[in-house]
Amino acid sequence: MSLLKVENISKSFNTLQVLQNVSLEVQPGERHVIIGPNGAGKTTLFNCITSHLPINSGAVYLEGKEISKIPSHHLVHLGMSRTFQKNNLFGNLTVEENLHLALASTKPYKFQVFHALSTYKDLRKETNEILEQWRINDRKDILVNNLSYGEQRLLEVLLAMASKPKILLLDEPTSGMSPAETTQTSEMIQSLPRSTTLLVIEHDMEVVFAIADRLTVLHHGEVILSGTPEEIKNNELVKEIYFGGGAKAHA
Numbered sequence: 293m294s295l296l297k298v299e300n301i302s303k304s305f306n307t308l309q310v311l312q313n314v315s316l317e318v319q320p321g322e323r324h325v326i327i328g329p330n331g332a333g334k335t336t337l338f339n340c341i342t343s344h345l346p347i348n349s350g351a352v353y354l355e356g357k358e359i360s361k362i363p364s365h366h367l368v369h370l371g372m373s374r375t376f377q378k379n380n381l382f383g384n385l386t387v388e389e390n391l392h393l394a395l396a397s398t399k400p401y402k403f404q405v406f407h408a409l410s411t412y413k414d415l416r417k418e419t420n421e422i423l424e425q426w427r428i429n430d431r432k433d434i435l436v437n438n439l440s441y442g443e444q445r446l447l448e449v450l451l452a453m454a455s456k457p458k459i460l461l462l463d464e465p466t467s468g469m470s471p472a473e474t475t476q477t478s479e480m481i482q483s484l485p486r487s488t489t490l491l492v493i494e495h496d497m498e499v500v501f502a503i504a505d506r507l508t509v510l511h512h513g514e515v516i517l518s519g520t521p522e523e524i525k526n527n528e529l530v531k532e533i534y535f536g537g538g539a540k541a542h543a
């Protein structure tokens with residue numbers, strides 16, 4: 293059974309049809325990358341999958357269960373997590389405090405007003421484990437606003453991973469990064485455990501082909517092709533609309 297199944301999703305904004313009968317399937321453990329020119333509808337597709345936008349028709353299934361109408365903030369409890377193109381961090385809090393909050397949001401219990409978050413032992417333990425696992429112990433007391441842009445984006449991936457999601461959706465994880473930061477991020481993504489399936493929008497072709505097991509090409513809101521990296525590279529239509537004809541190489 294596919295971990296994620298997107299079935300014939302359509303989405304329009306007033307008269308603008310942005311997605312038309314988009315279908316794709318992602319298998320457990322797969323690294324699935326979505327590419328396509330600017331405005332192809334990639335972020336809109338993510339927003340529809342994660343219920344940040346209502347779909348006009350079609351359905352989304354996670355492990356066979358329809359999730360199309362489940363509010364986005366509940367999806368984390370079903371094992372779906374995501375990052376956004378723009379950072380979603382608390383800049384005036386430290387790295388450690390951001391981790392505390394990300395972990396807390398994944399817990400079923402409610403916090404009491406007069407208890408500082410840090411008093412919760414399990415949260416501290418889990419936070420320390422993540423800080424050690426990713427070797428960022430020495431950065432834990434730094435205010436997020438004082439991290440470099442690349443560090444902030446990497447931290448966002450770590451926060452999204454804090455819930456140990458079954459599937460993580462990464463929206464352009466390397467956008468705006470320097471070449472060095474891009475390489476670091478690509479390596480970090482490749483090192484994520486296969487227990488978390490990845491669906492990634494990416495524009496840097498080196499990163500795309502370094503991480504992808506399978507790809508889906510979107511063009512004008514339609515799926516042109518889903519296939520292996522070799523199938524995508526060798527497809528004449530993909531070459532023409534995406535890699536050739538002066539089209540900008542951008543996912």
Ligand SMILES: Nc1ncnc2c1ncn2[C@@H]1O[C@H](COP(=O)(O)OP(=O)(O)OP(=O)(O)O)[C@@H](O)[C@H]1O
Pocket residue numbers: 305308310328329330331332333334335336337542543
């Ligand atoms: N909330 C919205 N209201 C109206 N139009 C929108 C909205 N969000 C996206 N669009 C339009 O939908 C189309 C697809 O946008 P989307 O951001 O999904 O594309 P994309 O493939 O992610 O592009 P990029 O690679 O530039 O990020 C664009 O024409 C965009 O202007």
